[in-house]
Amino acid sequence: MLRFFGTKKDQYLIFDLFFFLAFLFLVIIPMIYLGFTGKQIDKLPRCVKYLNSTFKLFPNRIPFWSIVYMQVQLQKDGSWMTLVDDHYFQAPPFGYRLRINRFFELFWKGSKAKNAQLELALWIGQRFEEINHVTPYMVRLLVAQYLPREECPIGYWQKPTLESFPKDKIILLASFFYDTHGQVE
Amino acid sequence: MDKLNKILDVVLKFCLAPSDPIKLDSLRLSLGITLILYFAKWWEHAGEWLTSSGYHVSAKVYENVPILPPLNPEFLPWFGIIFWCSLILWTLGWKTKITNWLVLAGVSYVTFVDVLMAYTINKYCVLALICMSLAPAGEYWSISPKKFSRGPSVWPIRVLQSFVIVQYFFAGWNKCFLGGDWLKYPDVLWSQVQGFYVTDFTAWLISVMPKEGWTFMQYDALSFELLSPFLFLIKRLRPIGFVWGLGFQIVVASTMHMLIYFSLQMLCFYLLFFDDKTLHEIRFFILKTFKEIKQELSYSFRWFLT
Numbered sequence: 001m002l003r004f005f006g007t008k009k010d011q012y013l014i015f016d017l018f019f020f021l022a023f024l025f026l027v028i029i030p031m032i033y034l035g036f037t038g039k040q041i042d043k044l045p046r047c048v049k050y051l052n053s054t055f056k057l058f059p060n061r062i063p064f065w066s067i068v069y070m071q072v073q074l075q076k077d078g079s080w081m082t083l084v085d086d087h088y089f090q091a092p093p094f095g096y097r098l099r100i101n102r103f104f105e106l107f108w109k110g111s112k113a114k115n116a117q118l119e120l121a122l123w124i125g126q127r128f129e130e131i132n133h134v135t136p137y138m139v140r141l142l143v144a145q146y147l148p149r150e151e152c153p154i155g156y157w158q159k160p161t162l163e164s165f166p167k168d169k170i171i172l173l174a175s176f177f178y179d180t181h182g183q184v185e
Numbered sequence: 186m187d188k189l190n191k192i193l194d195v196v197l198k199f200c201l202a203p204s205d206p207i208k209l210d211s212l213r214l215s216l217g218i219t220l221i222l223y224f225a226k227w228w229e230h231a232g233e234w235l236t237s238s239g240y241h242v243s244a245k246v247y248e249n250v251p252i253l254p255p256l257n258p259e260f261l262p263w264f265g266i267i268f269w270c271s272l273i274l275w276t277l278g279w280k281t282k283i284t285n286w287l288v289l290a291g292v293s294y295v296t297f298v299d300v301l302m303a304y305t306i307n308k309y310c311v312l313a314l315i316c317m318s319l320a321p322a323g324e325y326w327s328i329s330p331k332k333f334s335r336g337p338s339v340w341p342i343r344v345l346q347s348f349v350i351v352q353y354f355f356a357g358w359n360k361c362f363l364g365g366d367w368l369k370y371p372d373v374l375w376s377q378v379q380g381f382y383v384t385d386f387t388a389w390l391i392s393v394m395p396k397e398g399w400t401f402m403q404y405d406a407l408s409f410e411l412l413s414p415f416l417f418l419i420k421r422l423r424p425i426g427f428v429w430g431l432g433f434q435i436v437v438a439s440t441m442h443m444l445i446y447f448s449l450q451m452l453c454f455y456l457l458f459f460d461d462k463t464l465h466e467i468r469f470f471i472l473k474t475f476k477e478i479k480q481e482l483s484y485s486f487r488w489f490l491t
Contacts, residue, residue: 034355062380091230096383155385157381157384
């Protein structure tokens with residue numbers, strides 16, 4: 001083993017060994033551990049843990065697809081207006097969907113999800129104000145359940161209108177007051 | 186002690202010996218082309234994705250990931266110029282010691298600035314680019330070939346090969362265990378190709394193919410993933426692995442909207458399992474074909490002038 005590290009040109013080998021071991025212990029072995037146990041090694045840096053988590057690719061049957069709708073109310077007890085998605089989100093992260101759909105994959109339930117939804121609602125309210133020059137009274141996020149169909153879908157995916165869903169398939173995910181100071185609750 | 190030294194020698198040679206740059210160069214070229222196609226597709230929405238004009242999850246609500254701040258919209262053109270120039274030059278193999286790091290910085294920024302857009306494809310790229318930055322190639326498939334006094338070490342290839350096998354195997358493992366239900370239900374794939382991902386082709390396929398066909402494809406995909414360590418580690422089985430994997434990625438690309446970019450990326454990594462002789466033959470064939478086309482065009486041009 002001494003002959004690998006004995007001469008000046010073999011300094012490359014020292015660096016190569018260092019990088020190889022770094023990848024082995026920071027990437028490959030943690031990935032194997034994550035793969036078998038479903039848990040990350042806590043002591044790894046956050047960015048490494050994030051880069052290593054690549055296994056959850058379509059692991060579950062989808063009983064229904066969650067379609068997100070944004071709505072605002074301009075005054076108390078007023079009617080709810082469904083917002084046009086394109087005015088707020090245009091970039092599609094894989095598939096015929098928008099970044100807001102991806103948002104709800106990450107922030108669906110729990111206290112962290114509530115804080116994230118609050119942040120999103122604030123941004124939607126601010127964007128609505130910029131576009132329409134009107135301050136909304138309330139912002140809410142609805143989810144409609146689209147079931148995979150036995151009869152074939154007609155062509156590529158197109159987002160159904162909210163009205164096409166029966167009421168028992170529409171869930172109110174969150175609603176927030178948006179006051180004139182731009183605060184949400 | 187001698188035996189131990191011998192074993193250590195074999196292991197170190199397998200992991201660190203100098204290697205022919207053709208594998209990494211081929212990966213660089215193919216991954217570069219894939220990244221160009223991928224970012225070109227999404228670039229029209231770069232303002233929403235990369236700048237403060239679009240919605241971004243803040244670092245305080247998503248602590249799992251080190252989220253980077255979005256760009257000021259005024260800086261997007263400058264970012265774009267640097268990013269695209271470095272990506273194209275890296276793909277062409279120009280000064281890879283510099284351009285590799287620039288591309289890594291750009292792709293890393295894009296990955297960590299917006300968790301809503303960054304996907305598995307981004308993570309694979311970042312890992313591959315880190316490997317390649319630490320061992321830059323650029324001798325073949327390059328507009329500025331560099332002569333090495335010794336070939337680059339084989340460790341990036343070993344790491345990326347391990348990564349492919351681990352990724353495929355545990356993607357399959359996850360589908361069966363740890364909450365996955367591919368073994369519980371026969372219509373998992375059928376349910377997944379609908380909704381957001383359904384294309385015109387998928388809609389047609391759902392209409393003509395019975396559910397049993399989808400079940401067959403489901404277990405075929407699962408088998409490929411779980412058998413991937415054997416298919417890629419055992420040299421004799423590699424041709425089967427390549428064909429099976431190619432079929433698997435084609436099905437993914439054709440039945441789910443936009444996943445073609447993910448499939449293309451995975452197929453780039455297959456080049457790491459080809460032997461050097463085959464890669465040189467492929468390179469020779471492609472360059473010969475281009476030379477013949479160039480000659481034909483110059484004859485036609487001269488004929489046209491006369």
